[in-house]
Amino acid sequence: MTFAYLYALGLLIIIPLLMGCQPFGIFGLIMGSLLAWLIIWIFREVNDCKTQDEEYIGTYVREACYFTAWTERIRHEDKETKKVTYETVQHPDSWEVTVAEGRTTLGISSTTYNRYVEAFGNEQETSANHDWEASGTVIDPGTCYYTVWPGTYETARYRYIKREYVNPTLRAPNVFQIADLSEEEVKKHRLWEYGQREIYGYVKGDDVDKLEKAAEDYNCWFRTKQIKLNFILLENKPPSEAQYWQQYWKNGKRNTVNAVISVDNAHKIQWVHIFGWQNEGVHIKLRDLLVCCCDINDIVENFDEIKNLLETDYHRADFKQYDYIRPRFPLKNAAITLTIFLGLFCGLFCRAPYPPVDAMRFIVKKDLKSAKKILEPYVGTAPKDSYSYSNLGMIYFVEGNYEEALRMLNYAIDHQEGYDVLDIMYHNRSETYKKMGNYKAALKDAQKSLELVDYPRDLYMCNLKSIYEALGYKNSLRRLTRKMKETMRGERMECAQADAVRPYIAKEMDDPFWGRFLLLKKIFS
Secondary structure, eight states: OHHHHHHHHHHHHHHHHHTTOBOOOHHHHHHHHHHHHHHHHHHHHHHHHTTEEEEEEEEEEEEEEEEOOEEEEEEEEOTTTOOEEEEEEEEOOEEEEEESGGGOEEEOOHHHHHHHHHHHOOOEEEEOOOTTTOSSEEEEOOEEEEEEOOSOGGGOOEEEEEEEEEOGGGGOTTSSOOOOOOHHHHHHTTOOOOSSOSEEESOOSHHHHHHHHHHHHHHHHTGGGTOEEEEEEEESOOTTHHHHHHHHTTTTOSSEEEEEEEEOTTOBEEEEEEEESSOHHHHHHHHHHHHTOOBHHHHHHTHHHHHHHHHHHOOOOOGGGGTTOOOOOOHHHHHHHHHHHHHHHHHHHSBOOOHHHHHHHHHHTTOHHHHHHHHHHHHTTOTTOHHHHHHHHHHHHHHTOHHHHHHHHHHHHHTOOSSSSHHHHHHHHHHHHHHHTOHHHHHHHHHHHHHTSSSOOHHHHHHHHHHHHHHTOHHHHHHHHHHHHHHOOOOOOOOHHHHHTSOTTHHHHHOHHHHHHHHHHHHHO
């Protein structure tokens, strides 16, 4: 984590300088450092997730159930009106099995359930209980039909369940490191992903079916050792072919013993290769046992010897002995990701040298001369920035240069795309017209400024009142005075000049982070 802090500290100083901005202060350093720590932590968690592995455990079905459709009534209450309504929900038929291993429940199809009923031969009926899964009140529970395994070997039906476990060797590049095969090699050698099977390869025949049944029996009935026996049958292949299957086995990550057997066209055994996790002595014994067999039928006939060998000598690998292994932390990838995130952080929140913002800072300080020096050269290069034209116009207004002020305000109003500060621009131009003695034009702008606001703003009404007084509009003046008495909200009255030069992005002064987003949006648009 020291790396994260030092890296963030360096980037939060370097990146803003490269962008022509000011380096961050204490708050920026704290935020950037927290971001760096967060990214490093995410990388560590992702790296640890690579140790999760899975295996398939064979088991058998102990019970199969069929639940007919059932109905429940669910109560709904509106939080605001407190109105209570009821909804009737009908759930469809469902089928499931319970297996011996951990009494795990698995969903099945109706066809599979019927096969279990036929094999077990003892279907019974009972009342269903759906209270544990119902969201409301069960009004029609339906019926439950079930069939139980009678306990005889011949009627057993097998299933597989998947289990996850921690395998530290997966994150250790120096333990059983074998290069991954390319997609072309996988297709060329016709390799299969290891999973819920017993026989791999493309050898077909009645003897292969018998071997698969024997291996399936072993994998399900001998689940207590939590190992799995796979046969990989190849036809007329060189011994080097076994290495591709072993390499595709992902360096010994599973709970399996794999026997690669090459046979000829008559299914006579040519060679045998055994691989798995450790237990090399068992692998040698198993290889010798299989080599002594003449063909696949001999393997089936001597399968009891294979079972006895594995049951006696094979032990599932205990990965706790590899707890000392630590992964190689992806420092390069973390540094690249951290640089990108901190670059975005700087781009959003660093103080960019944006002339309108700098001018606003001087206006807030009432240093209009400095603001004027910034805005005058800037407005010529930013024809779409109506805000800056309006602010420069009001600086001219305060200086008494009403002709230039009117020219700037006219341009700002003609090129203003939104309506967020258009009322202020009309009001400012109305004040300018008043100073120039053009009360007719001032009247139009004053009325327009009031139309653009959601409520009668006191300052705008005071401006309109002064114009009515100057023009001698007595009736309009009486109506406006009456309206002002009804709507005056007790706000502090401000002079036109003070209101005119108020920063149009005052939000940025109070909320710099929100202001950064507004500025970036404006810059890139």
